[in-house]
Amino acid sequence: MNDHTSLKQTPLHDLHVSLGARMVPFAGYAMPVQYPAGVMKEHLFTRSSAGLFDVSHMGQVTIRPKSGRIEDAALALEHLVPVDVLGLAQGRQRYGLFTNDSGGILDDLMIANRGNHLFLVVNASCKEADFAHMKAHLSESCDVELLQDRALIALQGPHAQAVLAELWADVATMRFMDVVEADLHDVRCIISRSGYTGEDGFEISIPAADAPDVTRRILEHPDVMPIGLGARDSLRLEAGLCLYGNDIDTGTTPVEAALEWAVQKVRRTGGTRAGGFPGADRILADFSDGTSRRRVGLKPEGRAPVRGGVTLYADADGKTPAGTVTSGGFGPSVDGPVAMGYVDQAYASAGTKLYGEVRGKYLALVVATLPFITPTYKR
């Protein structure tokens, strides 16, 4: 069962095993896909109490300006992302995208302004490529480091604030996307109020050596339960959040992916720092001209999940192709199947009925507004 000898382990590996996790290979790491409670209970517990996730496989990167001026790091990074980094205040974080020359997406990431440096969190499967990309393009003005000695956990759900407040009272003052440094059990941590579940919650970067102890102590709280990758996926899908490699990749542009909100006005045509990122011609043209397809939510009408890779048709006989499902599964909080995918613009408005081919049958789906749940971010 545990013949994953070539896989890397996170600093919390032994803790997962002691908790009875089922470990699976994911992005080169042995990761917990579920604990004995199972995906369904883990998902629902996160939405009703607080779930704790190990996301230490993700890349944590610092970008330090050689000049000492954070503005120089921000402007340098703006050459790689269509994001307003310069306008990001100290102690604030925002979502971003690395784009390529054809306007596709190399990775999605979080960018935080930590005062004298930028702190990034990138996807596990992309972190080596992202790091090489940043080294190649930012080294003239910045020192880029892929941190090897830190764990990352997420505490998500309506009780997350109360749980953390027992360790650090000021947590209640944080707003969605704030980033601070604070001591948890006397260990200096970097805490952001963010996550990947649609719930209020926190992502906590902890020195690797201290991570098992801090994590174990948070898990001792009766309102907290460990959550595996299985529920992480169903939670983010209900929240309408993209999974890199499924819903966005080098073949999708930010506008096609309905991520216009991630490109702030200053980087769009007419903005003071318009363009100047890879694929700007294509991406800015997408903003002005529209795109031929768009990422949308999809709600299957029956009980059968309609999963990634399923072809969508405009008719129940499979004659007129309309798009493709990129992520799909069962949403425990929705209590039914949920999905997202790309459809031709003609079929992109909410309420449009489509058909997905599953095991030789054409199952009805309706284009739905994302997310499928109501997020509880503390804005």
Place this chain on the structure above:
Amino acid sequence: MLKFTDEHEWLNIEDGIATVGITSHAAEQLGDLVFVELPDAGASFSKGDTSATVESVKAASDVYCPLDGEIVDVNQAIVDDPSLVNSDPQGAGWFFKLKLSDPSAANGLLDESAYKELIA
């Protein structure tokens, strides 16, 4: 007569009719089931054909027909409540009843001790 397959199905055979389901081991490995698709009564299958589909939160899996035969009954209860397969896989969570084309072919399947060895 209780038999098992290496695809993690059980068969309880009486008078040439096999009640078929998935084993406790299979149900545990699949995790919480959210959808079950069963064959139509009257359908005929050969051994190894996909005769049912189960879906967990994460993935779909096929259930293969363990022997040649004709479906004579299906368990609508697990379609209405797939969690029955998780809570009672070798009882109330049965899938279908199969009228065997050749009841003697069951002798080629695993008995309980051989199956337990397989999953040990």
